[in-house]
Amino acid sequence: xxxxxxxxxxxxxxxxxxxxxxxxxxxxxxxxxxxxxxxxxxxxxxxxxxxxxxxxxxxxxxxxxxxxxxxxxxxxxxxxxxxxxxxxxxxxxxxxxxxxxxxxxxxxxxxxxxxxxxxxxxxxxxxxxxxxxxxxxxxxxxxxxxxxxxxxxxxxxxxxxxxxxxxxxxxxxxxxxxxxxxxxxxxxxxxxxxxxxxxxxxxxxxxxxxxxxxxxxxxxxxxxxxxxxxxxxxxxxxxxxxxxxxxxxxxxxxxxxxxxxxxxxxxxxxxxxxxxxxxxxxxxxxxxxxxxxxxxxxxxxxxxxxxxxxxxxxxxxxxxxxxxxxxxxxxxxxxxxxxxxxxxxxxxxxxxxxxxxxxxxxxxxxxxxxxxxxxxxxxxxx
Amino acid sequence: xxxxxxxxxxxxxxxxxxxxxxxxxxxxxxxxxxxxxxxxxxxxxxxxxxxxxxxxxxxxxxxxxxxxxxxxxxxxxxxxxxxxxxxxxxxxxxxxxxxxxxxxxxxxxxxxxxxxxxxxxxxxxxxxxxxxxxxxxxx
Numbered sequence: 001x002x003x004x005x006x007x008x009x010x011x012x013x014x015x016x017x018x019x020x021x022x023x024x025x026x027x028x029x030x031x032x033x034x035x036x037x038x039x040x041x042x043x044x045x046x047x048x049x050x051x052x053x054x055x056x057x058x059x060x061x062x063x064x065x066x067x068x069x070x071x072x073x074x075x076x077x078x079x080x081x082x083x084x085x086x087x088x089x090x091x092x093x094x095x096x097x098x099x100x101x102x103x104x105x106x107x108x109x110x111x112x113x114x115x116x117x118x119x120x121x122x123x124x125x126x127x128x129x130x131x132x133x134x135x136x137x138x139x140x141x142x143x144x145x146x147x148x149x150x151x152x153x154x155x156x157x158x159x160x161x162x163x164x165x166x167x168x169x170x171x172x173x174x175x176x177x178x179x180x181x182x183x184x185x186x187x188x189x190x191x192x193x194x195x196x197x198x199x200x201x202x203x204x205x206x207x208x209x210x211x212x213x214x215x216x217x218x219x220x221x222x223x224x225x226x227x228x229x230x231x232x233x234x235x236x237x238x239x240x241x242x243x244x245x246x247x248x249x250x251x252x253x254x255x256x257x258x259x260x261x262x263x264x265x266x267x268x269x270x271x272x273x274x275x276x277x278x279x280x281x282x283x284x285x286x287x288x289x290x291x292x293x294x295x296x297x298x299x300x301x302x303x304x305x306x307x308x309x310x311x312x313x314x315x316x317x318x319x320x321x322x323x324x325x326x327x328x329x330x331x332x333x334x335x336x337x338x339x340x341x342x343x344x345x346x347x348x349x350x351x352x353x354x355x356x357x358x359x360x361x362x363x364x365x366x367x368x369x370x371x372x373x374x375x376x377x378x379x380x381x382x
Numbered sequence: 383x384x385x386x387x388x389x390x391x392x393x394x395x396x397x398x399x400x401x402x403x404x405x406x407x408x409x410x411x412x413x414x415x416x417x418x419x420x421x422x423x424x425x426x427x428x429x430x431x432x433x434x435x436x437x438x439x440x441x442x443x444x445x446x447x448x449x450x451x452x453x454x455x456x457x458x459x460x461x462x463x464x465x466x467x468x469x470x471x472x473x474x475x476x477x478x479x480x481x482x483x484x485x486x487x488x489x490x491x492x493x494x495x496x497x498x499x500x501x502x503x504x505x506x507x508x509x510x511x512x513x514x515x516x517x518x519x520x521x
Contacts (some may be wrong), residue, residue, distance in 0.1 A: 018482055082462075110476045111383065111476055112383045112430070112474075112475075112476050113430070115383075116430075134383070134474070135385070135433075136430075136432075136433050136474050137427075137432065137433065137434070140426075140427055140430050140431065140432045140433065141430065142475070143429065144429075144430025144431075145430075145432045147428075147429065147430055166433050175512075176512060177512045177513075228513055233499065322475050362509070363384075363507055363509055363510065363513055364509050364510040364512060365509050365510070365511055366511065366512075367511065367513045368515045370513075
């Protein structure tokens with residue numbers, strides 16, 4: 001490993017923020033100071049790597065923080081206060097990091113604010129990197145982050161949070177995938193792994209397993225020009241079997257605790273796909289059962305839609321279409337699913353019409369192109 | 383999070399309520415309009431929702447391929463073209479409802495007599511490059 005690794009550097013970020021907060025800095029100021037220290041580290045470390053990375057970051061960030069306080073005047077009095085308040089460190093760094101996760105995904109934040117703040121304060125990404133990943137100008141992202149910090153200014157860092165809000169935020173980041181020079185899916189995976197090491201809850205493991213099982217298929221999911229390769233047509237030799245195995249082990253341990261949640265159920269479905277050597281060997285009957293489990297937990301039109309696909313595969317297109325009748329046609333991707341089921345049922349003309357309609361309503365380019373190809377394939381005018 | 387384009391039309395949109403051409407406004411009214419637009423964009427930077435804003439010249443040229451080795455054919459501008467884009471602002475927001483709200487505010491920009499133009503803006507979702515299907519069973 002190179003003496004300077006940005007990944008190693010970023011792992012320390014939440015802990016360092018936590019230490020500054022324990023010493024008496026407020027979250028917003030601590031976060032700013034640590035960003036400054038990160039920028040400094042990127043500049044200095046390649047030539048002069050520190051022996052103790054975390055200690056170095058704490059030292060530099062703390063000095064930056066004190067500089068900020070001094071520049072806000074009344075310097076001597078405050079300095080004395082802070083010097084006195086340095087805690088002996090009874091609180092573990094794990095707790096510090098965990099509180100940051102809760103804070104950055106606080107329910108008072110909008111999803112986009114929670115995502116941005118999590119990536120910066122927990123992930124240690126710079127504002128510029130986050131802006132590039134979400135394709136917005138840097139000043140816009142900078143404002144989004146400082147507004148988020150103001151929103152949670154009065155939240156105490158030691159208040160317990162709800163891990164479900166953290167999981168939703170990480171799930172959103174994972175779904176963003178990959179754009180610009182930041183791999184958001186990999187970053188979400190890293191942060192979820194870190195969270196799972198700190199929180200022993202089945203749903204945290206469930207989300208981690210789900211991400212691993214999906215990430216393992218990534219190389220096979222797109223063709224050479226970025227086109228979507230559907231699950232049934234993927235080259236399964238390109239799946240990352242080590243990652244699949246890790247996901248399955250984590251999922252099994254979570255399921256054994258008998259406290260089922262949505263992420264565990266979704267991961268179970270992903271595991272059943274990963275388990276099939278060929279698309280034809282997929283255990284669709286069991287997949288339908290998992291969708292039923294999901295619906296028993298909460299009504300969800302997207303789950304109902306995916307369940308219709310699974311029923312179509314298990315029992316044929318007609319059965320799938322009957323299941324689809326329970327879904328509102330306004331649910332996104334309804335037409336695409338209807339098209340697929342009509343094709344399974346043998347009605348190519350209707351399927352082509354529906355694929356074309358789905359393409360016209362698609363909200364992302366790869367999906368639209370995929371649907372156009374499906375319509376063209378079925379109409380085959382050659 | 384989703385990006386939307388708020389499209390402003392020279393022609394092609396339904397007629398706004400206060401539909402007096404800009405060259406018939408007083409200089410103060412023009413100034414007030416410009417200020418409103420600039421303040422609006424600045425405010426969206428502040429809320430972390432601004433992506434981009436551009437205006438287009440009113441007249442353009444149609445261009446098409448005319449076969450190997452031949453220069454492209456040009457045509458126009460056509461005075462009769464029904465739809466003519468004047469410019470756009472792109473936003474990145476948490477919901478469709480928020481996009482509607484912002485388009486409504488932009489349409490309230492002052493025009494003749496200092497009154498809102500009530501201009502019709504076209505709101506179009508921007509397609510993302512990321513398939514929404516990372517987690518659906520078929521992917």
